[in-house]
Amino acid sequence: xxxxxxxxxxxxxxxxxxxxxxxxxxxxxxxxxxxxxxxxxxxxxxxxxxxxxxxxxxxxxxxxxxxxxxxxxxxxxxxxxxxxxxxxxxxxxxxxxxxxxxxxxxxxxxxxxxxxxxxxxxxxxxxxxxxxxxxxxxxxxxxxxxxxxxxxxxxxxxxxxxxxxxxxxxxxxxxxxxxxxxxxxxxxxxxxxxxxxxxxxxxxxxxxxxxxxxxxxxxxxxxxxxxxxxxxxxxxxxxxxxxxxxxxxxxxxxxxxxxxxxxxxxxxxxxxxxxxxxxxxxxxxxxxxxxxxxxxxxxxxxxxxxxxxxxxxxxxxxxxxxxxxxxxxxxxxxxxxxxxxxxxxxxxxxxxxxxxxxxxxxxxxxxxxxxxxxxxxxxxxxxxxxxxxxxxxxxxxxxxxxxxxxxxxxxxxxx
Numbered sequence: 001x002x003x004x005x006x007x008x009x010x011x012x013x014x015x016x017x018x019x020x021x022x023x024x025x026x027x028x029x030x031x032x033x034x035x036x037x038x039x040x041x042x043x044x045x046x047x048x049x050x051x052x053x054x055x056x057x058x059x060x061x062x063x064x065x066x067x068x069x070x071x072x073x074x075x076x077x078x079x080x081x082x083x084x085x086x087x088x089x090x091x092x093x094x095x096x097x098x099x100x101x102x103x104x105x106x107x108x109x110x111x112x113x114x115x116x117x118x119x120x121x122x123x124x125x126x127x128x129x130x131x132x133x134x135x136x137x138x139x140x141x142x143x144x145x146x147x148x149x150x151x152x153x154x155x156x157x158x159x160x161x162x163x164x165x166x167x168x169x170x171x172x173x174x175x176x177x178x179x180x181x182x183x184x185x186x187x188x189x190x191x192x193x194x195x196x197x198x199x200x201x202x203x204x205x206x207x208x209x210x211x212x213x214x215x216x217x218x219x220x221x222x223x224x225x226x227x228x229x230x231x232x233x234x235x236x237x238x239x240x241x242x243x244x245x246x247x248x249x250x251x252x253x254x255x256x257x258x259x260x261x262x263x264x265x266x267x268x269x270x271x272x273x274x275x276x277x278x279x280x281x282x283x284x285x286x287x288x289x290x291x292x293x294x295x296x297x298x299x300x301x302x303x304x305x306x307x308x309x310x311x312x313x314x315x316x317x318x319x320x321x322x323x324x325x326x327x328x329x330x331x332x333x334x335x336x337x338x339x340x341x342x343x344x345x346x347x348x349x350x351x352x353x354x355x356x357x358x359x360x361x362x363x364x365x366x367x368x369x370x371x372x373x374x375x376x377x378x379x380x381x382x383x384x385x386x387x388x389x390x391x392x393x394x395x396x397x398x399x400x401x402x403x404x405x406x407x408x409x410x411x412x413x414x415x
Contacts, residue, residue: 006079006145009207009230009233010200010203010204010206010207010227010233010235010237011053011057011136011200011230011233011234011237011238012142012145012162012233012236013138013141013142013145013203013237013296013300014053014196014199014200014203014237014300015053015145015237015238015239015240015241016141016144016145016148016237016244016293016296016297017195017196017199017293017297017300017301018191018193018196018238018241018295019148019241019244019245019248020094020098020293020294020296020297020300020301021097021098021101021102021105021290021293021297022094022097022098022101022190022357023190023191023193023245024101024151024248024289024290024293025101025185025264025269026186026190027167027187027190027245027248027249027252028248028249028251028252028256028264028269029186029250029252029264029345030181030183030186030249030252031248031249031250031252031253031254031257032252032253032256032257032261032262032263032264033179033183033257033262033263033264034167034183034253034257035243035253035254035257035258036160036164036165036167036168036169036249037141037168037173037175038168038180038183038184038187039165039168039169039249039250039253040168040169040170040171040172040173041184041187041188042169042242042245042246042249043169043242044172045188045191045192045242046190046238046242047243047394048188048191048396048397048401049191049192049238049241050234050238051234051391051394051397051398052196052197052235052369052372052395052398053196053197053200053234053238054230054231054234054235054391055197055372055373055376055387055391055395056196056197056198056200056372057200057201057204057234057387058200058222058227058230059201059204059228059372059375059376059381060200060201060202060203060204060205061204061208061222061226061230061380062220062221062222062381062382062385063220063375063382063384064205064208064213064219064220065201065205065219065311066198066201066202066205066308066311067197067198067202067308067368067371067372067375068080068083068084068198068200068307068308068311068312069311069312070375070381071083071138071312071371071375072311072312072314073309074375074378074380074381075371079371080312082326083272083308083364083367083368083371084305084309084312085307086360086363086364087194087198087304087305087308087364088305088308088309088336089238089357089360090194090195090357090360090361090364091093091195091301091302091304091305091336092301092302092305092336092339092340092343093340093343093357094195094301094357094361095297095298095301095302095336095337095340096339096340096341096343096344096348097340097357098294098297098298098301098340099118099121099122099294099298099340099341099344100114100118100168100344101294102117102118102121102290102291102294102295102298103115103117103118103121103344105286105287105288105290105291105294106287107288107344108283108284108287109284109288110275114230115345118341118344118345119341121294121295121298121339122337122340124295125295125298125299125302125337126333126334126337126338128140128299128332129299129302129303129319129333129337130330130333130334132319133268133320134206134209134210134318134319134320135320136341137319141296141299142188142297144292144293144295145240145292145293145296146292147288147289147291147292147293147296148240148244148289148292148293149244150285150286150288150289150292151244151247151248151251151285151289152243152244152247153241153282153283154177154247154251154282154286154289155197155247155248155250155251155254157251157282157285158250158251158254158255158282159254160250160251160253160254161254164379165250168253169246170303173176175197182408184405184407185362185405185408185409187371188401188405189361189362189365189402189405189406189409191245192365192369192398192402193361193365194345194361194364194365195300195301195304195305195361196370197368197369197372198304198305198307198308199300199303199307200234201310202299202303202304202307203270204230206318206319206320209318209320210320218251219248220271221383222385223278226265227385246289249372251282251286252345255282265324274312291381292398298337298340301333301336301340302333302336302337302340303319303333304394305332305336305410306329306330306332306333306336307329309329309332310326310328310329310332313328314367315328315329316328316329317329332377344386359409362402362405362406362409363406363409365402365406366399366402366403366406369395369398369399369402370399371401373392373395373396376391377392
């Protein structure tokens, strides 16, 4: 297993972070509310996720900068600052909800007060980020990503009818009602989260810095071989991500939907409801997956805006730097993580917070994808590595789909 993980680049971590506890709650709700009837969405969203993350990889590899750095150097600052502000707010709220989900899930396994777990998890994450090197963190994150295989196990323990599962996957069924269409919008919005794009581009820069390319001019440019490897890495990471989405839906469809428990509002609620239906093992696997991926996802959520702010204001930034050598960068990470912890103690309803974080992300994704498409088609930035026709088709399809989802969300408010 160590050799397999060693072959994979940063995309397996990105794919795992896409299935954070908040996303797990959305996918669990999908299966509980609509059974197997939305499984066809998983193979449909895969090419859009893969294309969007690969475009982000390409920006980092070819330009030698993250997305915020490219926007700062080649586009107007008025585009950059609102994007970073929205990303910061959404990511902190998402991190808060994830920390709360970790605490709730651990309580299913160990009877420890949630407040103690929240504090312990927060300082564990801060310690990991401030005292670990980039390479050590990547290895840790890859091992934590394996926790998501718990959902494959939970899916089999749920004992679904695999014929019905196959039909739900291969035969799309469209229902023209608000709840069904709303869940489609939620699945698209959850899987195409803007923090993934910033994180992926920044990780490609970190990979270059880890081999001694500390200046932008040293990192600029990428060979065809490097881009082919990036495409392989991204596809592997996103296949992993979509496999987990698939089994989360299968698990809750085979248990909660079948038992008539359609109103699940979080990953913790799903794990708790599974215990009497699929047994303690399935419930514990579901909870263990939340804990493992949560400890991975919170650093991604709090570090992503730190990269963006550091690039916007030209601060030193790298997870390989000691905190005293990149003070502003680490200050953003630490303050963001502490604020996320604090939100769990001020009486904010985590479900409402999660909803509004999803709204901000859903509205931010279309303009961000538009900017990514403009960047990756700009020969001044990308040189000969501007998008191919096939990549443009997938990229613009992703942009159009997320735009339609955002319009659908707004329409649902005003109708």
